[in-house]
Amino acid sequence: MLTEFKSEIIKNNFNVYGIVVIKDGIKVAEHHFMPEERRQLYSVTKSFTSTAVGLAISEGYFSINDNVLKFFQDEIPKNISPEHLKNLEKVTVERLLTMSIQDYPFVRLTCDNWLKHILSVPVPNIDEKVFQYSNWSSYLAGAIVEKTTKMNLIQYLQLRLFEPLGIENVECEYSPEGHFYGATGMKLTINELSRFGQVYLQEGYYNGKQLLPKEWVASATKKQIETREGGYGYYFWRYKENCYRASGMRGQMCIVIPDKNAVIAVMSDLENDSEEVRQCIWDTIYTKL
Template sequence: MRRLLPFLLITAAATAWAAGAPPAPPSTTPASRGDGWPVASAAAQGWDTATLGTLPARMADGTYKKITSVVVADHGKLVYEGYFNDGSADALNDVRSATKSLTAMLAGAAIQRGAIKDVHAPVYAFFPDVKLDRPDPRRASITLEDLLTMSSIWECDDENQFSTGNEERMYIADRWLDFALNLPVRGYAPWVQRPAEAPYGRAFSYCTAGAFVAGAVVERAVKKPLATFAREALETPLGITESHWNVSSEGIGMGGGGTRYRARDLAKFGELALDGGRWNGTQVLPAAWVTAMLTPHAQARDDAEYGYLWWRFHFMVDGVDTPVWAMSGNGGNYVFVVPSRRVVAVITSQAFNERFAHPQSQALFRDVILKALPKR
């Protein structure tokens, strides 16, 4: 979701730095808050704490702008926790499209409970009450998996301002669900890959309307608001006590963006993905679903693949190309999951609609967190 939120960021740390006194670094061992997170000393775990310790100065001198929190977990233990630019441990961070990854988790929970048969369930069958202005029999083939992989046949592309399904058009509609279900079938310009020609047999097109409908499918299937189901299926098992979910203009849970969570709670979602659906030994999501969710199903860009509403990026770690799964949202909000190193990293940011936002957060992850990893 794209909303411009201009504001002035003045912090005590920045003031102290400007006066010549370096800001105090975050604690080398995060606080134990009784929220289910074990904590450990980064130094004792072998992290390069000198590199991690550069973050306060880089925030204060403007190297990294509008970053509000950085939280890192290593092998199931929090080892770093820093808050900047008015961020705090209790702040509910608007993570925008990182919400989509939670919708994928809720789809798996709904399938586990038998409310949805499987990912091949036809989407339109869940909405017999929605009037279609221009019925097209081809839409009947659209499945939940098509929405989870951003590869449906709808003409919907948030990165194309001329697209019929661009998210900004949905936001001003009276009924978002009707807007999405009435989207036309896409065509293919000569320079655009057709599904049969694309890797994984799917033509990717980033479509928030599709993620919204995926959330609406879950809501219809479980017969309760998306926020209620999220609390039941994810938040309560993870010990998350506070969150915020948006709804559409007609009151349907917004599975495409705008949820708000504490940084430490966002890290729990990353740990859930990292540990095969388990949290502190309890199976919260089916392991098979997490495996499917974190399997490439579409080529999103030349340098990134897409699972079920999760991105897979590539970073160099010790000279080796290392896949990193991520929840990603406008403003540079991320939950990074590094399976090969058993690491989860959360970066929250308020650089909404800024061109530098995503490159900045990825640079912070690469140049600080990955650089500080314990040596093997």
């Protein structure tokens, strides 16, 4: 199955570390161009944040329609204007999950308190629900999980997700004030990532247990907002042929293909070739599933 894929990767000098293909619950193909080890997932991390949000909502910690004022009273600047405060009331969990706050830029924060900084930024365009990719949204979403559960997000996911998937001692990044980054920084192996995709393919069910609410999996992975790439769910990208993916910078990806009952996980270190590698997967593997 992977012969043509490997040939194309080598021919085009794509810096792909490895690939795992699961079909009908069975690993049918695997190849490592480099020894397998835990690698930076970049924005694939966001899909784990989404998973934690879904679990916390299902356990009654908060609602998708709750606004940020409910969770961050201590971080809201005391001198913000009434208009700013009124706009923050419209920054809901749902708006964070859909990346639909166009006043939140895609920049990495360098200050000492990320929460206070983000909440101090005016959101005058909050009434316009337009896709604006930003790490700020997923950072806030993860912090909400931690505030309400009173647990580190990785700790919260440990018994609920990681342990059933056989994933131990997950590495990740934290903000200066100690919150899980939420947007990037997690490290996993390609096989660990593929098992995460398998949980979603099976609508939250894995190894005899319902790990994630089926309803959340459906909501998180369907198109919630339009994008140039074809749509976005709750930190999952919609993809062609009714597929969706957890996707990170430099070619980290976990593609879930319901119509083929398959998962394809890839780890890479690419500059600007992610779409080319995805197309290579489509041309050489998808048609063989």
